[in-house]
Amino acid sequence: MQIDSSFTFVLFGGTGDLSMRKILPALFEAHRAGGMLADSGKIVAVARHASDRADYIRWVNEHVKSHVSKNGVDETAWASFLARIEFINIDLSKAEDFVQLREVIEGLPGIRVFYLATGPSLFVPICRALASVGLNENARIVLEKPLGYDLKSSNAINDAVGEIFTEEQIYRIDHYLGKEPVQNLLALRFGNALFEPLWRREWVESIQITIAEELGVEARGDFYDNTGALRDMVQNHLLQLLSIVAMEPPHSMDSDSVRDEKLRVLRALKPIDPRDIGKVAVRGQYHSGVIRGNAVPAYATEPGVKPDSSTETFVALKVEIENWRWAGVPFFLRTGKRLADRVAEIVVNFRAVPHSALGASALRAGANRLVIRLQPNETIRLYCLAKQPGEGMNLASVHLDLAFDQFFREGQMEAYQRLLLDVINGRLALFVRRDEQEAAWRWVEPILNEWKASIKPPKPYASGTWGPAASSAMLAQHGTCWLEEEN
Structure with missing residues (x-):
């Protein structure tokens, strides 16, 4: 570069x-x-x-x-x-x-x-x-980020900045878009005939996107208590990753072609009816617990946090995309603080074969899946079934790895390094356009408003776990589970 x-x-x-x-x-x-x-x-x-x-x-x-x-x-x-x-x-x-x-x-x-x-x-x-x-x-x-507190405040900032700089001069940064596996996801889909025909409702059962953190709010209690996980992570990082996963093949990799396709995904998100939020959205708040042998405090006792705070530190959502490619495929989004591990990953669960002559193991959910790990180690892993050595036709799960540090001798480029070079070079494809941002805020706002008006507090979860039990229950209703629960 x-x-x-x-x-x-x-x-x-x-x-x-x-x-x-x-x-x-x-x-x-x-x-x-x-x-x-x-x-x-x-x-x-x-x-x-x-x-x-x-x-x-x-x-x-x-x-x-x-x-x-x-x-x-x-x-x-x-x-x-x-x-x-x-x-x-x-x-x-x-x-x-x-x-x-x-x-x-x-x-x-x-x-x-x-x-x-x-x-x-x-x-x-x-x-x-x-x-x-x-x-x-x-x-x-x-x-x-954060660029605003809601759609109105975001538009106010964009309007004011837009009076001074043109849209082509404005780079709204989301560092997750600069991560190597996200770039390789585009290469995997659009550079290989193997995956693109399978990347649709007929072959994909569900998709999970998780950004989990072991850390709490640290010294950012005052900021976080006025923000929450939905604004801090879902409105930007998670919806941006979802749009990359679900987008149609762009005409080219120029900035507007890529961002046009992402925008179509965001505009196709099924609006969430406030009456259904309890079924498709889980909010939680961490209590005290133990992480890697160390006792950690509850969110409400963190410096800068109000003792009676109802701010969410965990969000899990079931999302649907209303278009021909993805109709009926649930996307499960999850993010939280003080969880069991620090991990960011995208899990594509393919459907089981329609009939198996090889036994029930070939029909189990998750037999075929693609796991794109963004952090802490950046890898792409394809799971499939193979015969175990020995007598009989016994199947076991095996995986094929794309471990970047093993395949490519040159060092990987960190997300911020790539994005800063793109700014200096004038490449906008990995930056968020204003209409994308507006579409994301417009979809998120009904959830924000419902939670703000609700008298129900966030569901408690112990630090060092994977969040409230309601998160797992939401997936169980669709006959699936989070990846770590299956393992």
Whole structure:
């Protein structure tokens, strides 16, 4: 992935957690790899928690190094990376301070990328301040989630930003779309005649998409208590993964062709009748428990969380897509905190053979399935049945692995690294278009509103488990179960 032109990467929130853990490590890995970042490219960090460049570099040395290469840091590459970094201390709430920013970057070459690693309340003020000093031309703006609290607030932010930047300049980032297995899912489906004919209602029994975390809300209690799992994970990450799994083959892999097909999926989601939410949606909240031998507290006792909070930390949904390819196929979405394991995966359960001369094992659910693991290890595994060695026709489940680190010698690219390079290169396919975002909010809002009005609290679940029992019961009604329950 070669970048031919130079760039100026302006990082707002330059001392924030996201910048330290993800953005700067991703830029360093691209720099270290050689040939990915133009030699003349510059990084300009904007923050208030450092006084000058020397102070900021000390901060980066202290907080970023531990998040870069697992095999240690090449000090020569690290020193040359730090040489790319400039720093400016300005007050983001004061538009007049942006004159200083213009003075710093106006002499730097190439496309300007403004990455807003800040709270969403600062998105519009920053964009307006950039426009006030003429920095919205020859520029791209990257917006982190959450982009709004509901459809109305999301539209308000998009309207305001859209007055300053064109849609082609706006990159709404969802890092799950940059993960290697998600890209390989597209290759698997659209590059192989083997899978595409099977990728439909006639051959697929159900699909599960799970994003589970062992961690609780950590130091984000105040933010999370006003957000919840439905807004934080379902409206963006899970619905984006669903649209990738279910989309029709695009005309090409250009940005609008891919996003047009994703949008069609989001618009085909069956609206959830508020009267049916209890049947197709489960919300839960973690209580105290034990994870890997360590006692962890209940959500309601976490710092920043209201003691009587009804915010959900777990969501499970049954989703249907009303089109010819997927009619009648249930999609089960699940996400939660303080669960039994940290895992993100997509499970495609194919239908059993219609008749088996080989015994009942060939007719069992899940005999044939595809598991796309996004984290912690990125793999794609195809399960099928084979004869066990020995006497008789006894079948056993076997699997074929696509383990990327074994098949490809070159190292895998982290999601943020890929997405940041795409921003600099002007590739929009892996970023969320406004109409996609609106369609996702429109589908989620009835659930949000019903839960807000409900007097029933979230269902409790012990930390270190897989969530409320109602989640498993919902799948049992359809004759299936979550993958870990079968194993």
